[in-house]
Amino acid sequence: MNISWYIVLSALLFTIGAIGILVRRSPMVILLCLELMLNAGNLALVAFSREVGNAQGQVFALVVMVVAACEVVVGLGLIVAIFRRKLPLDVDELRELRG
Amino acid sequence: MEGVVFFIAAIGAVVGAIGVVAARNPFYSVLALIAHLFSLAVLFLLLTSAFVAAAQVVVYAGAVMVLYVFVVAYVGDAHEAKWDPVPGQRLFAGLLAFFLFVEISAAILSSGLKALSTHGPDVPAGFGDPAAIGNLLLERFLVPFEASSLLLLIAAVGAIVLANRKPRETQPTTPPVGAAK
Numbered sequence: 001m002n003i004s005w006y007i008v009l010s011a012l013l014f015t016i017g018a019i020g021i022l023v024r025r026s027p028m029v030i031l032l033c034l035e036l037m038l039n040a041g042n043l044a045l046v047a048f049s050r051e052v053g054n055a056q057g058q059v060f061a062l063v064v065m066v067v068a069a070c071e072v073v074v075g076l077g078l079i080v081a082i083f084r085r086k087l088p089l090d091v092d093e094l095r096e097l098r099g
Numbered sequence: 100m101e102g103v104v105f106f107i108a109a110i111g112a113v114v115g116a117i118g119v120v121a122a123r124n125p126f127y128s129v130l131a132l133i134a135h136l137f138s139l140a141v142l143f144l145l146l147t148s149a150f151v152a153a154a155q156v157v158v159y160a161g162a163v164m165v166l167y168v169f170v171v172a173y174v175g176d177a178h179e180a181k182w183d184p185v186p187g188q189r190l191f192a193g194l195l196a197f198f199l200f201v202e203i204s205a206a207i208l209s210s211g212l213k214a215l216s217t218h219g220p221d222v223p224a225g226f227g228d229p230a231a232i233g234n235l236l237l238e239r240f241l242v243p244f245e246a247s248s249l250l251l252l253i254a255a256v257g258a259i260v261l262a263n264r265k266p267r268e269t270q271p272t273t274p275p276v277g278a279a280k
Contacts, residue, residue, distance in 0.1 A: 001101055001102055001105045001145070001218065002215065002216050002217065002218065003214065003215050003216075003217065003218070003219055004207070004208055004215045004216055005105065005109075006142065006146065007204075007207050007208075007215065008204050008207075008208070009109050009112065009113075009142075011200055011203040011204050011207070012113060012200060013112060013113065013116050014199075014203065015196045015197075015199050015200040015203070016113070016116040016117060016119075016120060016196070017116065017120075018195075018196050018199060019120055019192050019193065019196040020119060020120035022188070022192035022195065022196070023120070023188065023189055023192045024120065026125060028125050028128075028167075028170065028171065028174065029119070029120075029125055029128050032119050032125075032128050032129065032132050032167070033119060033120060035132060036116050036119055036120075036132070036135070039135070039136065039139055039159075042139075042151075042155075043139060043142060043143075046143055046146050046148050046151055047146060049146075049148065049227075050146040050147060050148070050219045050222075051212070051214045051215065051217075051219050052214070052219075052220075053219060053220035053221075053222050053226075055148075055226060055227050055231050055232060055235060056235060056239075056240075058148045058150065058151050058227055058232060059232060059235050059236060059240050059243075061148075061151050062150075062151060062154060062232070062236070063243060063247050065154060065155070065158060065159065066247040066250065066251060067247070067250070068159075068163075069158065069162075069163055069251065069254075070250050070251055070253075070254035071254075072163050072166060072167070073166070073254045073255060073257075073258040074254055074257055074258055074261070076166060076167070076170045076258070076262075077257065077258035077259075077260075077261035077262040078261055079170060079174060080170060080173065080174070080261070080262040081261050081262055081264065083173070083174045084262075089174065
């Protein structure tokens with residue numbers, strides 16, 4: 001398979017994640033769509049690593065996984081904190097920081 | 100043969116991603132994301148990166164998704180509004196996403212990278228296996244490796260602080276007498 005197939009697939013997955021972030025309102029599903037976008041980036045990194053024939057891109061993908069795990073932990077901590085304050089879990093209702 | 104596996108895994112990844120976006124229940128979204136991650140692991144294997152595929156299955160589809168399942172079970176089903184607060188939001192989101200896809204694809208495919216239309220160079224047998232990645236991580240990329248471990252530690256501490264803080268002033272009824280603000 002040509003590398004360009006992987007790159008186009010990665011662009012498609014990134015786009016689906018972007019649709020989810022724009023359309024959904026639950027912060028949990030928005031975090032899941034963020035995971036989709038990060039994984040699309042990972043797929044592109046690994047595909048480019050294969051294209052160059054150099055494994056350093058895979059190390060980059062592993063670091064992206066670590067950052068994604070940190071983002072999940074902090075995001076889910078925020079969601080639990082929002083839930084415990086009995087605030088609505090809806091990004092259209094949580095607009096106090098909008099000014 | 101490789102093409103067949105690629106298309107099966109690609110269809111699985113796309114269907115899983117659409118399931119994440121489209122599912123009403125967040126629990127089904129998490130399950131669709133797990134299917135998506137397994138398909139991506141197959142794609143990583145096709146790209147001869149065995150260690151990243153294994154880390155994807157063990158760390159992502161295993162550990163991180165368990166965290167999601169716990170939080171979904173704790174928070175419960177969020178009742179999302181069926182209507183758009185901004186009129187035409189879905190239409191505009193779809194249009195924007197379509198143009199984004201076209202733009203990314205055109206930008207990459209017209210970039211003149213000649214190796215994009217090849218299978219990639221022939222790599223030695225140990226390409227992307229745990230030994231190669233471990234050598235890279237612990238020799239050439241030691242500082243980023245340690246920095247990412249520090250980042251994980253900070254994130255864990257931050258999550259505990261965020262989720263464990265006592266909510267204040269949320270119950271207006273019967274505040275405890277003499278409670279410090």
